[in-house]
Amino acid sequence: MTTQQQITGDKYRFTVLTPSLIRMEYSESGQFEDGLTQVVINREFPAFDFKVIDYPDRLDIVTEFLHVHYNKQPFSGGGLYVELLKSASYWEQTWHYGQALDTLKGTARTLDGVNGAIPLGDGLVSRTGFSILDDSESLLLDNAANDGQGAVKPRPIAEQDFYFFGYQDRYLEALHDYYVLTGFPPLVPRFALGNWWSRYWPYTEQSFTQLMDKFRDWHIPLSTVCIDMDWHLVDIPAQYGNGWTGYSWNKKLFPDPPKFLQSLHDDGLKVALNVHPASGVRAYEDAYPRMAKRLGLDTKNEQPADFNLIDPNFLKSYFEDLHHPLEDEGVDFWWIDWQQGTETGQKGLDPLWLLNYYHYNDSVRRHGQDALILSRYAGPGSHRYPIGFSGDTWITWDSLQFQPYFTATASNIGYGWWSNDIGGHMAGQRDEELELRWMQLGVFSPINRLHSSSSLFINKEPWTFSAPYDQYIVQALQARHRLLPYLYTHDVRAHEEGIPLILPAYYQEPGNDEAYQVPNEYFFGEKMLVAPVTTKQSPEYRMAKTSVWLPKGTWYDFYHDWAYQGDTTLDVYRALNETPVFVPAGAVIPLTAADEATQFGAALPETIEWHVFPGSGQQHFTLVEDQDGQRCTSTVTVDWTTEQVTLTVEGDTAVLPSNRQHVIVFHGGAVAADSTDQAAITAGQSLSFIGFPEDRTDDLQDEALRRIKAAWTSTQTKENVWRIMQGDGSLPHKLNALRKAADPFFVGMMYELLYCQESQEV
Structure with missing residues (x-):
């Protein structure tokens, strides 16, 4: 910024940051704030030309996109x-100061106790073309205070201070510039992208170890585990209050914590412990003598160390005497379970925001690239402190129905790393279909963390489900780990380019009304479009x-591999073990080989499968892999004109497994030169293939027959429908015949397949 x-007057100041982003300030004192705030940490944008007309x-x-009118x-x-x-896209839209916003929404602080949907806060993008980020109440940020731990302080002057976003339908550009203003999302550690196991349950060291053994026996991959609050003492003497807050291991359950944590690390797992910090540190805690000495507490009368992060002495002791010793035993990161409101001793300071700020920054100092916390959302700018814990939802179809929309829409306020309680947390009732669909959603969520309450009757372990749900859940969890190469590459993209992993569907075509009518559909990275199943299947x-x-x-x-011509809205039908996931023509998707997606941890895989879908021209995907601060990239380029595939590997190859292999997997009819659908490829090699549009009619007929056989309806209806599907005739002719032969649901199941057949012929 120059x-x-x-443009500054006696009591106003306008800062033109981009042609579509303007900071607007009004101060009766004529003084304005230039410091960092809780939300805004950078105002340095490249200079550009714009016009100022200053009348008395x-x-x-x-600017190119905005005309500001102000009467001084x-x-x-x-x-x-x-x-x-x-x-x-809009006709002469005008924003007036003070008018209500009509945005496409952002996110919420928590889903605690929610059954279904809740209102969301405003986001940065809107079909009206504008939005406001009000920073007037933000406190000032001093990252160097408290020996580098940082601090916040009140603004010395009262002023109106807000940012006008006038990006119209350039949603990604608005999001990018928001990140320039407020900070780009940190890189989430690779281990966080795998499957998490968490349950509010009084495990013992032995029972938890046996649980991990059973996951391994079932070939279920995990990368992260959370130990809920029963890791610490909860049954405490009455004079100390309740046992929700605690920092002392329950040695009856975990007699040797370092040994226990090391055993989990040896299995390739990272470990988080749950903390409710509101009650501070009381005299029964292991850390109390250390904290009492540092803070000068009256130990004779068991004076507690009250929770107060505003106090620099408590802040220092909170980490050095309380958390760091536990981390030295093997705790990798903290699940901060703050549920005690928004007030502190400092006006306008939310304790949740302060916890996120201090804990994440402390994690960065101690763990570098593996820095992480799990905590609730505390307002704009919270994306700098990943990841989000959305809270304790009810186990109902209404809650599942809301969750894809909730998760994707959060990207409108830059919050791309929500971790929901996959499968729901509490209440509701046992419904294996619901749990399966929720876990399928988890595969295509930013974070896949299974969690539930302490009820004996709420289980997420796959072996507690009946067949075939148990195997379908296992397949879903394995599918998540197959996606790790794709996920981490988009993690890097979010960090470096400011494009969240998940985006609502309308980001692709913001001028298309149909894109706004599918709230549960979203882009999962650049190459996948996901529409998770969130309703019960037809019993018939x-x-x-x-x-x-x-x-x-x-x-x-x-x-x-069924083809669909786009620019349309269509009903699709899926069986219990299927999720609607679509990729564009020419997509190249890197996956971990299936036999490696059964292992604990998130290590770089030995074999990368590159799944190539029919396309035209030249298509490519660059896989990013990091290890110990070093990076290697692998790029597969598919030229559909010359029918050649090439693999280029660049960077520090020492980070890769010594026996790294690459396999090209062709979809939709293309085959390698030996007429198989798979072929190995090495760096620098060009691989020839034969790309031709395969006639999928037989596959579609097989699927039609499978759907008809599975239906619990009359045999005569099935025979009539099957005869129509096998017969000749145009799509309109067959559709008309189907409508006479069956009910709308049956017709829809067949129409989808007929649509695919027509699409492949285009």
Whole structure:
């Protein structure tokens, strides 16, 4: 930012950060704040040309996209307004100061106790073309205070201080510039992208070890485990209050914590412990003597160390005397379970925000690239302290129905790493279909953390489910670990380019009304479009229906290779073990080989499978792999004109497994030169293939027959439908015949397959 980007009057200041982003301040004192705040940590943007017209009683600021009108008086609806210029999607939209926002929403602090949907806060993007980020109440940030631990302090002056986002339908650009303003998301450690196991349950060292053994016996991969609050003493003498807060291992359950934690590390697992810090540290705690000495407490009368992160002495002791010794025993990160409101001794300071700030920064100092916390959302800017714990939802279909929308929409406020309680947390009732669908959603969530309450009757262990649900859940958890190469690459993209892993569907075509009618559909990285099943299957047809919007172009079902012509909304039908996932023509998707996706940990795989879908021109994907601060990239390029695949490996190859192998897996009809659908490839090699559009009619007929056989309906209806599906005739002719022969659900199941057949012929 240069001084030329600021227009300052006696009581106002405008800072033109980009052609679509303007900071607007009004201060009766004529003083303005230039320091960092809890939300905004950077105002240095590249300079650019814009126009300022300064009249005695009026100020006009004109950029490529905005025209600001201001009467030089206290901000008011009539005296401050902004016209949006160069709008392709909106007709002369104008924002007036103080008007209610109509954004596409952002996120919420928590889902604790929620059954279904809740209102969400505002986001940065809107179909009206504008939004506001109000920073007036943010405290000032001093990252160097308290020996580098940081601190916040009140603003010395009261002023109106907000940022006008006028990006119209350029949603990704708005999000990118928000990250420039507030900080880019940190890189989430690779281990956090695998499966997590968590349960509120009084495990013992022996029972937890046996549990891990059973996961291994069932070939279920895990990378992270959370030990809920029963790791510490909870049954404490009455004079100390309740046992929710605790920092002393329960030695009856865990007699040798370092040994226990080391055994989990030896299995390739990372470990988090749950803490409820609100009650501070009381006299029965192991750490109390250390803290009492540092803080000068009255130990004779068992004076507690009250929770107070504003106090620099308590802050230092909180980490050095309380948390660091536990980390030295083997704790990798902390699950901060703050549920005690938003007030501290400092006006405007949310204790949750302060906990996230201090804990994450402390984790960075001690663990570097493996820094992580698990905590609730504390407002804009919280994306700098990943990851989010959304809280204790009810186990109901309504809660599942809300969760994809909730998770994807959070990206509108830059919050891309929500960790939901997969499978739900509490209440509800036992429903194996619901749990399976929730775990399938977890595969395509930012974080896949299974968790539940302490009820004896709520279980997420796959072996507690009946067949076939048990095996389908295992398949889902294995599928998550197969995605690790793809996930980590998009983790890097989020950190370096400011594009969250998950984005609502409308980011692809913001001018298309249909894209806004599928709230549970989202992009999962650059190459996957996911529409998770969130409703019960038809008891008669044993399929679930999901409405899907497909953007322009050709799309392929990721699991079946069926082709779909896009630019349409279509009902798709999936069996219990299926999730609607689509990839665009030409997609290249890196996966871990199936036999390696059964192991604990998140180590770089020995074999990368590159799944290649039919396309045109030249398509590529660059896989990013990091280890100990070093990086290696592997790029597969597919040229559909010359029918050649090439692999290029660059960077520090020492980070890769010594026996790294790459396998190209062709989908949708393309085959290697030896007429197989798989072929090994080495770095620097060009591999020839034969790319031709395969006739999938037989596959689609087989699927039609499977669906018809599975239906619990009359044999005569089945025979009529099957005869129509096998017969000749155009799509309209067959559709008309189907409508006469069967009910709408049955017709829909068949129409999807007929649509795919038509799509492959285009």
